[in-house]
Amino acid sequence: MTTDWLIACLMGLGKLFLHPLLYVSIAYCLFIGYLRVKRERHDFTTKIYSFSMELRSMLPQGLIGGLILSFLTLATGLAIPLAAMPIMAVVTVLAILSMKKRFVSPVYTMGLTFFILFFLYDRDIELTLFQDALNQLDRSVYPTLVILMGLLLIAEGFLIVANGSKKVSPHLEVSKRGQPIGVYVSQRVWLIPMFVMIPGGQLPAPFEWYPVFTIGDMSLSPIVLPILIGFKQKVHGTLPELAIKAQGKKVGALGIVITVLATVGYWYPPLAIITVVLAILGREFLHHSQKAMDQKLPFYFSKSKLGVQILGVIPQSPADKMGLQKGEVISKINGVVVREEEELYRALQINRAHCKLEVIDNNEQIRFVQRALFDGEHYELGLLFVDDQLKESGQVG
Template sequence: MTDWLIACLVGLGELFLNPLFYLSLILCWWIGSQRVKQERRNFNTKILDSSHEWQGLLPQGLLWGLILSIITLGTGLAIPMAAMIILTAVTLVLALTFQFRFLSPAYTLSLTFFIVFFMYQQNVQLPVWNEYFEQLEKAIYPTLAILLGLLLIAEGFIIQRNGAKIMTPQFTVSKRGQTIGLYASRRIWLLPMFVFIPGGELAAPFTWYPIFSIGEAHIAPIVLPVIIGFTQNVQGMIPEQAVKAHGKQVVSLGFFMTVLALLSYWYPVLAIVTAILALAGRELIYYLQKTADDKRPFHFSQSAKGVKILGVIPHTPADKMGLEKGEIISKINGVVVKTEAQLYQALQKNRAHCKLEVIGNNGEMRLVQRALFEGEHYELGLLFVENQLKDLQVMGQ
């Protein structure tokens, strides 16, 4: 037991030697800084600090890393060091595209699987890490497929819980020249999890262990940092609903791939099918989500019923009043408002108190009121779509 504990601690230290750990920090910084720049460009203020991306990098990843570590340690799921090297290289290359959806395990693990498959079949020799690549065996295929399925399940649940927590409003112009709002999510999560590499110092504690093995039953635990990326634009519905639906689809795909991968332990050809279907399925989910959203009516556009809220800045009077994105303000201080200018004119009627009639996202009218205090956000902290067309046209010149 002492040997296993020491080996796990050493494996945990390997996390800080893996370039993916530092890549995730760099990507978080880049996404946060770009988001703040865009918010300042569109609204002359930032909605959230860039530190929010850093704060969201690990919490869900640690939770799912622990869950998957229990599964992998309990079954003895072993992945050769060569596969980890390839996964690191594939992730680095895909990150350079800045298309963060390609950092889904469906892409990184599937491409790793295909590269490993090619190198094993062609007996490719590499001068630097040749000793690692000599360990490649056909038995690696099911273990990679199982890891792929498990990570897809984790990705889907993480998207459901965290995909919509940092979404930034943006402006675009429709084909008819109408200014509309949309929400964009660009997220990175780091999921550190224990896996085994074959050929270590630890002997199997039971005759039946490890369940999923490669070669000899001498293994060593190591923490594998997996970067999960996510991208989604939403213009046709409440963004939280769209992201949650996206995550559910990924979870379903992950469970199906995991079952298929488990069967591949007895029918190895199914491992290849798993990698192909995971890649195609993840791309299909993205395509169907985007196509369906494009066909929906614009959710964040000017409304005849009043002034539609595009966004609410946290910790402002509007946030404290419970106003939400997508709601419509029809009256303020008893005055009917149809434009943003009319809204602020009505607000000036009583600088100490504001009373709003709001049409909620459920279509029902409600009354919201609150005292205003000196020093609070002079615009209540509301963001609107209206009057942005001219700014967009200027930016495009």
């Protein structure tokens, strides 16, 4: 029995590479990376991260969540109807085409799938591609879909906390008063490949090789289901790491509440419908409340009276190796007080072989940083600034 399960799971995992959503996800990540690099070059005349950065973070983080969720679904025998799979894939593609990354979330994709199944149940509607799966729907409400949505919402919160604040991209905008300000944009796409159970008798001909297992009086088959999770958050009122992790914790907490309600709804199906509505409204509330809260805060990255504030640091640059961080303020270079970007460059010329910086960190503590410079490095430290002389573009330090 155990061997059959393992063989079924391995064969199912291989089917992931035949799923069109995998390749749609790859193309989506590359497109997001292309747009980000284009924006970075426009703002700072250089790219900050590789255009494949989003692609490289898509699957590794999602595999952990997929492994945990697969264990839970296989251990509990959590089954979803076969019809949910193609409908969810179509809904996910439509969410991608909307270019709103937050809509590529299980709250919206699975929530909409739930209501589509509810609408299609026992109706005389002909859908050629999905007709066999729709004919096998045996109920109007599937609480297991809502339970799975809650679990995926918890996974989304975990991914936001663990990965959403890494390698965030700086961006330049103009405030309502016409002053350039710095903002940070986090955008991620995670693919969670996980196993779910579907009623064994529902598998059509292309899947006849799947083994059928019996749990109680129910026949079930494991099948791999790729879940795409999209995330985007813009931050201008605080350090992005703080704001993004706080948002991820709220999303995870919402997922716990939804999972509890969905579990109760397993025995009281009408509650499942209410739970889906609450999940969508809750996720919308978290998005808009975070946006409103951030807009009320003063601009974190703007012109500073204490010196020249660092908007960003290019990876592997001299500034990165010196340990300089976004949000810190350079108040002195080689003993010279600096308040403008031009003053910073002039101060660097005092000693072209070595620079000593007095930095006010994000805890408002003064620290000293020094490093030997090689030819050309005093022109390319790898620092990004918000230059009050520029309205539409940035400058690399």
